[in-house]
Each structure stands twice: as structure tokens, then as C-alpha cells.
Amino acid sequence: MPINKDTKLCISISARPSNFGTTFHNYLYQKLGLDFIYKAFQVDDIEQAVKGVRALGIRGCAVSMPHKESCMAFVDEISESAAAIQSVNTIVNDNGYLKAYNTDYIAIYKLIEKYQLDKTKSVIVYGSGGMAKAVVAAFKNSGFSHLKVYARNAETGKNLAALYGFEYISSLENQQADILVNVTPIGMKGGKDEFELAFPEALIKAAETAFDVVAMPVETPFIKLAERLNKQVISGAEVIVLQAVEQFELYTHQRPSDELVIEAGDVARATVQK
Numbered sequence: 152m153p154i155n156k157d158t159k160l161c162i163s164i165s166a167r168p169s170n171f172g173t174t175f176h177n178y179l180y181q182k183l184g185l186d187f188i189y190k191a192f193q194v195d196d197i198e199q200a201v202k203g204v205r206a207l208g209i210r211g212c213a214v215s216m217p218h219k220e221s222c223m224a225f226v227d228e229i230s231e232s233a234a235a236i237q238s239v240n241t242i243v244n245d246n247g248y249l250k251a252y253n254t255d256y257i258a259i260y261k262l263i264e265k266y267q268l269d270k271t272k273s274v275i276v277y278g279s280g281g282m283a284k285a286v287v288a289a290f291k292n293s294g295f296s297h298l299k300v301y302a303r304n305a306e307t308g309k310n311l312a313a314l315y316g317f318e319y320i321s322s323l324e325n326q327q328a329d330i331l332v333n334v335t336p337i338g339m340k341g342g343k344d345e346f347e348l349a350f351p352e353a354l355i356k357a358a359e360t361a362f363d364v365v366a367m368p369v370e371t372p373f374i375k376l377a378e379r380l381n382k383q384v385i386s387g388a389e390v391i392v393l394q395a396v397e398q399f400e401l402y403t404h405q406r407p408s409d410e411l412v413i414e415a416g417d418v419a420r421a422t423v424q425k
């Protein structure tokens with residue numbers, strides 16, 4: 152539809168934005184004939200960005216690293232799930248009233264169910280930021296009890312582990328787990344760790360499942376090695392699509408068909424990979 156004075160704007164704010172969300176949401180708006188437009192922004196000042204969402208009447212705002220926790224101070228209401236994990240990835244603006252949600256948690260929880268991950272298996276989660284909170288909470292609420300947290304920031308890692316009653320480990324050396332989950336930027340396209348493995352090779356060889364939340368590229372070095380070793384693989388591409396469609400519904404009050412969601416995800420990935 153032509154952009155006009157009534158067109159609703161949705162945005163994403165991140166330290167390192169990509170075109171995935173922009174393409175995904177705009178593709179669905181176009182297919183469903185919705186008078187919306189989506190734009191990604193690189194943001195350093197989270198307080199002023201959230202104030203801008205309110206002041207400009209921006210309908211929805213996706214929040215990515217490193218703003219998922221710091222944005223919470225500037226909204227009016229935090230949904231129950233986001234409050235429980237103290238992390239936000241979505242803000243919805245209803246006539247100047249900002250309510251925050253966490254669709255990352257929903258995506259991880261659904262993927263645990265989809266891949267029928269065994270609750271008796273051991274897990275190591277690498278990371279301690281807002282997304283890591285969503286991951287650990289989802290595993291906890293899915294019934295997993297044998298989970299360890301590792302993070303380069305020992306203080307936040309210990310706090311995250313303690314929050315959910317799990318163990319913090321200070322090193323990945325001499326560790327072993329059935330399920331490995333990377334919730335760090337290691338392997339992310341354009342990052343300083345783009346070509347590095349998130350976990351030691353020996354740890355990956357001993358594991359059964361490799362789960363990476365990094366969405367760009369779809370096949371990180373961690374995922375590539377796990378595939379070569381014939382491990383069960385869950386990629387960040389699935390996480391980003393699942394959390395994005397939950398955001399789409401919050402913004403528009405419409406739920407696209409599964410077929411259209413898959414189509415939008417494929418188009419968005421192809422755009423990012425160009």
C-alpha cells in the first residue's frame with residue numbers, strides 16, 4: 152500500500168541491526184494488505200529511543216542486544232513473562248502507553264517442544280544477557296533440571312544461574328553436556344568472533360544437540376561442525392522467525408498462516424545472505 156499519514160510504523164532497535172526483521176515484517180504487511188511499514192535502527196541511547204517510540208506514535212518496537220534489560224526502565228508496563236525473566240524484546244505502543252513483552256522466551260519454549268528435547272538430559276547454556284535469560288527460563292519451565300550456565304562475565308553468569316537454581320561454571324574445559332546452547336554473538340556475521348566456535352570441539356563431539364540462537368548466518372561455525380558430526384541441530388533462523396511472528400501478531404492483531412510465515416522467513420534469509 153502507498154505510504155500515507157495513517158501508515159503505522161514499527162521499528163527494531165539494536166547495536167547491530169540486520170535486514171531480517173525489516174524484510175520479514177514488510178513482506179507480511181504487503182501480502183496481507185496492511186497499512187504498516189517496518190524499519191531497523193542502530194541505537195546507542197536506549198532511553199531516548201524508547202521516548203521516541205512514545206512521542207512519535209510508533210506502533211511496535213523490537214528490542215535486540217544489548218538493550219533488552221536496560222529498556223525496561225522506560226516503559227509503562229511489563230508483561231508477566233518478561234517481568235519473570237527481567238528481559239524485553241518487544242514494546243507495543245497503545246496510544247502512548249508502552250507495554251513490554253518477551254517473544255524470545257515463547258520461541259525457545261516452542262522449539263524445545265518441537266524437537267522433543269529430553270528433559271532428563273544435561274544442558275550447558277553459554278551466555279548471560281537478556282536472551283540467555285529467556286533461554287534458561289524456557290528450559291527451566293520445560294522441566295530441565297540438569298543445566299549449567301557459563302559466561303565470560305562471571306558476575307552476570309553467576310546471577311543468571313542463581314536466579315533459576317542452576318550451577319555456574321567458570322570454564323568450559325573438562326565439561327560435558329548432552330545439549331549445548333550458544334546465546335552469545337560468537338559466530339555472528341560481521342562480528343569479531345564470526346569464524347570462531349562457540350564451544351570447544353571436544354565438547355561438541357560429545358554432545359547430542361547443538362542449539363545456536365545466532366540467526367545470521369544460519370550456519371555458524373558451531374552449527375556447521377555439529378552438522379558434520381551428525382548431531383541434532385537447532386539454528387537461530389528458527390528462533391528469529393518464531394519470535395518475529397509473535398511480534399507481528401502483537402503489532403497487527405493478525406496471525407499469518409504457517410505457510411506464509413515460512414515464505415516470509417525464506418525471503419528474509421535470502422535478503423540477508425545477499
